[in-house]
Amino acid sequence: MQYAILCYNDEAVVGAWTKEEDDACMARLGAVQEDLIKRGKLGPHGRLLPTTTATTLRKDREPPLVIDGPFAETKEQLLGFYVLDVDSLDEALDIAKALGRANPGGCYEVRPMSRFYAGA
């Protein structure tokens, strides 16, 4: 069985970390991840940029609606995720629209990543 872990925290607090605090946290995580890699348990993982960089595609209407900002609705739940390798936000949104046509309803939050590891 594969599991996804979705990371939530207060980004204002995490964003207020000094570089030293941030590095220390990444080092602690790195130690745990290294162990998981050795045991062949770790898949793709990454760190997202702040929600100010997010764009949301509402695909419950035609044409879909592009909104600045992260997903903020509480009556819908997180059901899955994709990782894309693209050159621009426009390209990412085009792909999101194509996926949305195949699976209308709800929305996609499109957010750039600051770090990505393919995993072991």
Place this chain on the structure above:
Amino acid sequence: MTDPAWIEHALASARPQAMSALLRYFRDLDIAEEAFQEACLKALSKWPQNGPPRDPVAWLIFVGRNSAIDGVRRRSREQALPDEEQLSDLDDRETEVVERIDAADYRDDVLRLLFICCHPELPATQQIALALRIVSGLTVAQIARAFLVSESAMEQRITRAKRRVAAASTSFETPSAADRAERLAAVTTMLYLVFNEGYSAAGESDGRATLCDEAIRLTRLLLSLFRAEPELMGLLALMLLQHARTPARFAEDGTVILLDDQDRSRWRKPNIAEGLALVDKAIRHRAPGPYQVQAAIAALHARAASPADTDWAGIEQLYATLERMQPSPVITLNRAVAVSKTAGAQAALDLIMPLAEPLAGYFHFHGLRGNLLMQLGRSREARAAFDQAIALAGTAAEAAHIRAHLDRLTDV
């Protein structure tokens, strides 16, 4: 068990929103500040035992408001509110508060608090000091260190600024769309001033680097409240892309390292990634503005793996766009740098000659003119231009940089 460092960060990051809501409630900066202080003290004693509240901002507003009201009642000899008992079942009340203070209120509250610091009668340095004290919550000592003045001088400056702001009336009604746009424009200008104050002297004192971080933090907060403002995206992107270069901007002896000579591997990659993502987002709005254009210029530099890969033609075009938006000899001077790369030193020199009068007292004008003359082999004139630049240098690092050019000229 809650980590004390976590509490400290949570209090600092909740401050702008909590302070602005308390200000709306009490309409008095001193009472709002006192209320926030009280709430922080209570947080420091309660959170380690009970764990942090679900919504720290709402908790601080609720507790701050009650303790300030309590203080007022005590002073008027009325019966005090039973504070401590209230805190024990705060969870339910907290939910109520959260429901009442929705995002739209926060948004205008934070904007108002920042706008109050931008009072047009306050000189720029006082606006910045006030914002850092009230909105960011930096101590007077920290701000004094950043401005290289004594603590008592800074204390006086802030007190005077506060008095002036208190005398001015800022509306507490929900602003109209036009008011909001006006406030946003004033606030973004002030935030960029805070950033520049830190950026221009980042090599000189550690205290000033804090100003860049604060400016970025506040702009990020503002953008999270006004998510669809392309100029805010542009401003944040501009700050991040410039700030990304900080580790590469100064040599160990403090001299300036210009863009062309910087070790690009030392640029901060997460800042660049965030800045580029924001430029991408802003462009989709097709509503260009000066911050977006400047961010786009910074983005072209950030995207170039080496100086030789820089899209100078693109940069020249963007500066031309910026010149049309806000004509200024300084922008023309910047365009001239791009022109020197695409069309050569003579073309650039021709472009900046008409600027000699308006920019007579501007360090960078003489620096660039000296540089272009040097490239054209006109050493004697170059030396004269560099001498003028040194006389106008604002920091030791700037002067040292020009002296290095002079040394090279003597070698020839």
